[in-house]
Amino acid sequence: MPHTISGFSKLSKSEKIEWLLNTYFTDKDSARALVKQYWNTDDKLQKLHDEFIENTITNYYLPLGVAPNFLINKTIYTIPMAIEESSVVAAASKAAKFWLDRGGFKAEVLSTEKIGQVHFIYKGGFDKLEAFFKNVKPKLISDTASITKNMERRGGGILDIQLRNKSEDLPNYYQLHATFETLDAMGANFINTCLEQFATTFKNEALLFKDFTGDESNISIVMSILSNYVPQCLVRAEVSCKIEDLKSKDIPNPEEFAEKFKQAVSIAEVEPYRAVTHNKGIMNGIDAVVLATGNDFRAVEAGVHAYAAKDGTYSSLTHCSITDGIFKFWIVIPLALGTVGGLTSLHPLVKFSMEMLQKPTAKDLMKIVSVAGLAQNFGAVKSLTTTGIQEGHMKMHLMNILNQFEAADTEKVTLIEHFKTNIVTHSSVVEAITKIRESGNFK
Numbered sequence: 001m002p003h004t005i006s007g008f009s010k011l012s013k014s015e016k017i018e019w020l021l022n023t024y025f026t027d028k029d030s031a032r033a034l035v036k037q038y039w040n041t042d043d044k045l046q047k048l049h050d051e052f053i054e055n056t057i058t059n060y061y062l063p064l065g066v067a068p069n070f071l072i073n074k075t076i077y078t079i080p081m082a083i084e085e086s087s088v089v090a091a092a093s094k095a096a097k098f099w100l101d102r103g104g105f106k107a108e109v110l111s112t113e114k115i116g117q118v119h120f121i122y123k124g125g126f127d128k129l130e131a132f133f134k135n136v137k138p139k140l141i142s143d144t145a146s147i148t149k150n151m152e153r154r155g156g157g158i159l160d161i162q163l164r165n166k167s168e169d170l171p172n173y174y175q176l177h178a179t180f181e182t183l184d185a186m187g188a189n190f191i192n193t194c195l196e197q198f199a200t201t202f203k204n205e206a207l208l209f210k211d212f213t214g215d216e217s218n219i220s221i222v223m224s225i226l227s228n229y230v231p232q233c234l235v236r237a238e239v240s241c242k243i244e245d246l247k248s249k250d251i252p253n254p255e256e257f258a259e260k261f262k263q264a265v266s267i268a269e270v271e272p273y274r275a276v277t278h279n280k281g282i283m284n285g286i287d288a289v290v291l292a293t294g295n296d297f298r299a300v301e302a303g304v305h306a307y308a309a310k311d312g313t314y315s316s317l318t319h320c321s322i323t324d325g326i327f328k329f330w331i332v333i334p335l336a337l338g339t340v341g342g343l344t345s346l347h348p349l350v351k352f353s354m355e356m357l358q359k360p361t362a363k364d365l366m367k368i369v370s371v372a373g374l375a376q377n378f379g380a381v382k383s384l385t386t387t388g389i390q391e392g393h394m395k396m397h398l399m400n401i402l403n404q405f406e407a408a409d410t411e412k413v414t415l416i417e418h419f420k421t422n423i424v425t426h427s428s429v430v431e432a433i434t435k436i437r438e439s440g441n442f443k
């Protein structure tokens with residue numbers, strides 16, 4: 001088989017790069033230079049990044065932008081966002097400013113419970129298993145004492161463990177379904193360590209349980225793992241104002257705007273094809289902040305989308321109402337976030353982001369992230385129902401195309417001016433650059 005290699009992880013970083021260059025690249029010198037161009041000149045900082053994962057060869061940059069003027073409850077925040085999509089930070093900033101003048105965002109944490117499960121196979125009667133579980137439950141908790149000590153001292157820990165009978169879904173399948181409070185930690189390590197201890201205790205104690213006979217005492221642990229579905233770790237964010245107060249440069253007719261906006265949200269509530277894109281726009285804001293604050297955006301994505309489908313049909317995460325002349329727009333989402341542990345104490349830019357956010361607790365961060373999602377969705381749906389999305393999008397995209405063509409600053413100024421009154425498409429930009437270059441005015 002061509003291009004396979006064994007022992008790759010044991011090679012030094014340079015050896016790994018040389019193997020890649022020799023295996024895949026024709027212009028090895030350029031590829032090597034590119035990889036090294038992205039190394040940090042500070043060896044210590046580079047080593048830190050190298051050690052986040054295995055087989056690191058270089059760094060992959062994403063822009064870290066900021067969206068200022070977010071009024072959340074009574075605090076003003078500048079929100080850090082790590083994202084590549086051109087229009088996202090601009091849209092967030094615009095939405096923040098819009099609502100700053102209209103009372104800002106209100107956010108509240110509704111619950112903070114995390115979940116983990118031990119999945120196991122048991123061959124016997126459920127009554128006996130229930131009796132065993134009752135008997136062993138105190139020991140399940142006490143055997144984790146050394147793991148939970150610190151968390152308990154701070155006010156968190158294991159909330160409960162339940163036995164769940166899943167044998168109707170899958171023969172002989174049962175669970176220990178445990179709930180946790182992990183305070184400012186996202187809690188994955190804490191939860192998984194507790195679960196693995198539950199599993200060990202559960203299996204060992206089953207062997208000693210006097211009422212089990214034959215196969216019954218031989219419980220087979222399949223796996224122990226936290227769930228990224230956290231429907232009891234919810235945050236709600238909201239904006240509202242009188243309909244007439246929506247009036248602005250972009251919204252000359254607030255009544256019409258409010259109605260159309262509400263219709264757009266209602267469509268996302270009933271139509272999964274639209275809901276997915278609607279929610280994707282929400283995640284533009286959410287992921288960017290989750291990433292900038294060193295949290296696990298894959299966990300957040302998985303949990304949020306599962307929540308969007310909780311009633312059996314994939315639906316909008318945001319909702320809108322117009323009652324007694326008041327426009328209200330809100331989001332409810334599950335977010336398991338941490339502000340201590342993990343990358344939060346390791347990545348220098350994450351520390352920077354946390355300081356910028358005034359050292360938030362996990363609950364504060366849940367509020368900030370949900371607001372970023374709501375603001376992003378407000379911006380997207382506002383554009384979609386008024387000017388259309390392409391106007392703003394392509395203006396931001398213009399810069400990417402100009403950079404792709406290595407436009408000089410003077411060319412950029414001229415072309416940005418030109419496209420204030422002309423439609424941006426990839427080909428129209430290419431045509432305009434070519435024209436400028438052929439006329440010999442620049443460069």
Ligand code: MEV
Nearest residue numbers: 277278280281380381389
């Ligand atoms: C693009 O990244 C996100 C949008 O498609 C979201 C939406 O349609 O609501 C603009």
